[in-house]
Amino acid sequence: MNLSIFFEPLPEALFGGDDNPKSVGGYIAPFLHSFPDWRSAEVVLIGLPEYRGTAGASEISFQGPNLIRKELYQLMKGTGPWLVMDLGNLLPGIHLEDTYLRLKEVVEMLVDEGKFPILLGGSHDLTYGQFLGYEHLNKTVSLAIVDSQLDMQENKDAAPDQSHLHRLLLHEPNYLFSFSQLGYQAYLTPTTTLAALEKLHFELFRIGQVRQQLKEMEPVIRQADLLSFDVSAIKHQDAPGQQHANPFGLTGEEACQICWYAGQSDQLSSFGLYGYRPEFDHRALTATTLATMVWYTIEGFYQRLRNLDFQSNNFLRFSVGFHDNPNKMIFYKNRQTDKWWMQVDDLSGQRPPMVVPCSYQDYLTAVDGEVPNRWILTQARI
Known part of the structure; x- marks a missing residue:
C-alpha cells in the first residue's frame, strides 16, 4: 500500500528549513514536496486535523498538529539518533467513519513494519481508529488512556469524543486484554461506570493516586500496547488549549514523566496525543507543553532495552x-x-x-x- 495517498504535505513556509542544525527540526525529515521514505525511520509523526467527533466542530481551528510541530521543531535534539520522519497530516475521509478506517490502515502498516507512530490529534475519539490498527494481529492487546474522565456516555446524542470508549470496549472481535485509565477525576465520572469497569478487572487511577504515586504508574504504562493521552488530563494552567477548562489535573512536568515512561516501554507500539484546541491556547502554551511531551516520548524511545530475555544475565x-x-x-x-x-x-x-x-x-x-x-x-x- 502506498501511504502517500493518505497524507497532505506540510506548509513549506513553516517547516521548510531550520536555522539550527542541533534542533529537532534539523533532524526530522518532513513531508514538504516528496513523501519521505518512512521505512528508513524508527519514529513517525502523523498529524490528525480531524475534529468532527467533537461538539461544535465547525468553530474549530484545524491547525493543531502544525502548531505542536512548530514548537517541537524548535526544541533541541536529545541524545538518541532521532531517526524521525514527519509524514504530514492525514487527509480526513468523506465521513468521520472513513477517517477511523484510514487511520486504522496507517497504524496497521506502521506497526507491522516495526515503526513507532506518534499521532498528533485531533479529537479524542480518534483513539478508536488507533485501536482498530491492532485488529489484524490475531492477539490480545492492552490499552492505556490518560484522561480526566471516562468517555463512555451511552446517550445516542453524545459526541463521539464523549462515547468512543464505550464503542471500543464493545468492539467485535474482542481483542482487548487489559484497559487502564490514569488521571480520571471522580466528580466528572459516574460511579456506575466505575463499578462496571472494575467488574471487568480493569485498572482505574484517580488523579490523586497518579500524582501521589507517579512511579507506580510506570508498570501500568509499560504493559500497554497503545497509549492515548487527552490534553484534558492536564490542568488548565499548564494547558489552556482544551475545550473544558479545568483547574485540576496533571502538571506539565507530570505529563512529561508519563510520556517518558511511554517512550521507554518496549511493548508500547503507538502513542496518540489528542484534544488540543488551538483557539483556546493563549501564547501557544499548550502547544509548547504537548511538544515537550512528544520530545520526552521520542527521547524515551531511544532508552528502550530491546531485549527482554528474562533468562539472560541482564x-x-x-x-x-x-x-x-x-x-x-x-x-x-x-x-x-x-x-x-x-x-x-x-x-x-x-x-x-x-x-x-x-x-x-x-x-x-x-x-x-x-x-x-x-x-x-x-x-x-x-
Missing part, C-alpha cells in the same frame, strides 16, 4: 514463597534499569505463564505474604 530472578501455599511467585529485576516484572501462572494450566510488568512495591507485598493486586487482576483476565 535479569535477576527472585522466588517468593508463601507459608500456606507450596507454589512460589517469580519476579524478575533488570540489572540496568531496576525495573521489575512478575510471572503470573494460569491456575487452570491451559496457558503458559505470563510475565507482566510490575513495581518493586508488588515484590515487597509478596514478601510480606500478600498476593499483589496486579497478580490478581492479571489472573482474572487470563
Whole structure:
C-alpha cells in the first residue's frame, strides 16, 4: 500500500528549513514536496486535523498538529539518533467513519513494519481508529488512556469524543486484554461506570493516586500496547488549549514523566496525543507543553532495552514463597534499569505463564505474604 495517498504535505513556509542544525527540526525529515521514505525511520509523526467527533466542530481551528510541530521543531535534539520522519497530516475521509478506517490502515502498516507512530490529534475519539490498527494481529492487546474522565456516555446524542470508549470496549472481535485509565477525576465520572469497569478487572487511577504515586504508574504504562493521552488530563494552567477548562489535573512536568515512561516501554507500539484546541491556547502554551511531551516520548524511545530475555544475565530472578501455599511467585529485576516484572501462572494450566510488568512495591507485598493486586487482576483476565 502506498501511504502517500493518505497524507497532505506540510506548509513549506513553516517547516521548510531550520536555522539550527542541533534542533529537532534539523533532524526530522518532513513531508514538504516528496513523501519521505518512512521505512528508513524508527519514529513517525502523523498529524490528525480531524475534529468532527467533537461538539461544535465547525468553530474549530484545524491547525493543531502544525502548531505542536512548530514548537517541537524548535526544541533541541536529545541524545538518541532521532531517526524521525514527519509524514504530514492525514487527509480526513468523506465521513468521520472513513477517517477511523484510514487511520486504522496507517497504524496497521506502521506497526507491522516495526515503526513507532506518534499521532498528533485531533479529537479524542480518534483513539478508536488507533485501536482498530491492532485488529489484524490475531492477539490480545492492552490499552492505556490518560484522561480526566471516562468517555463512555451511552446517550445516542453524545459526541463521539464523549462515547468512543464505550464503542471500543464493545468492539467485535474482542481483542482487548487489559484497559487502564490514569488521571480520571471522580466528580466528572459516574460511579456506575466505575463499578462496571472494575467488574471487568480493569485498572482505574484517580488523579490523586497518579500524582501521589507517579512511579507506580510506570508498570501500568509499560504493559500497554497503545497509549492515548487527552490534553484534558492536564490542568488548565499548564494547558489552556482544551475545550473544558479545568483547574485540576496533571502538571506539565507530570505529563512529561508519563510520556517518558511511554517512550521507554518496549511493548508500547503507538502513542496518540489528542484534544488540543488551538483557539483556546493563549501564547501557544499548550502547544509548547504537548511538544515537550512528544520530545520526552521520542527521547524515551531511544532508552528502550530491546531485549527482554528474562533468562539472560541482564535479569535477576527472585522466588517468593508463601507459608500456606507450596507454589512460589517469580519476579524478575533488570540489572540496568531496576525495573521489575512478575510471572503470573494460569491456575487452570491451559496457558503458559505470563510475565507482566510490575513495581518493586508488588515484590515487597509478596514478601510480606500478600498476593499483589496486579497478580490478581492479571489472573482474572487470563
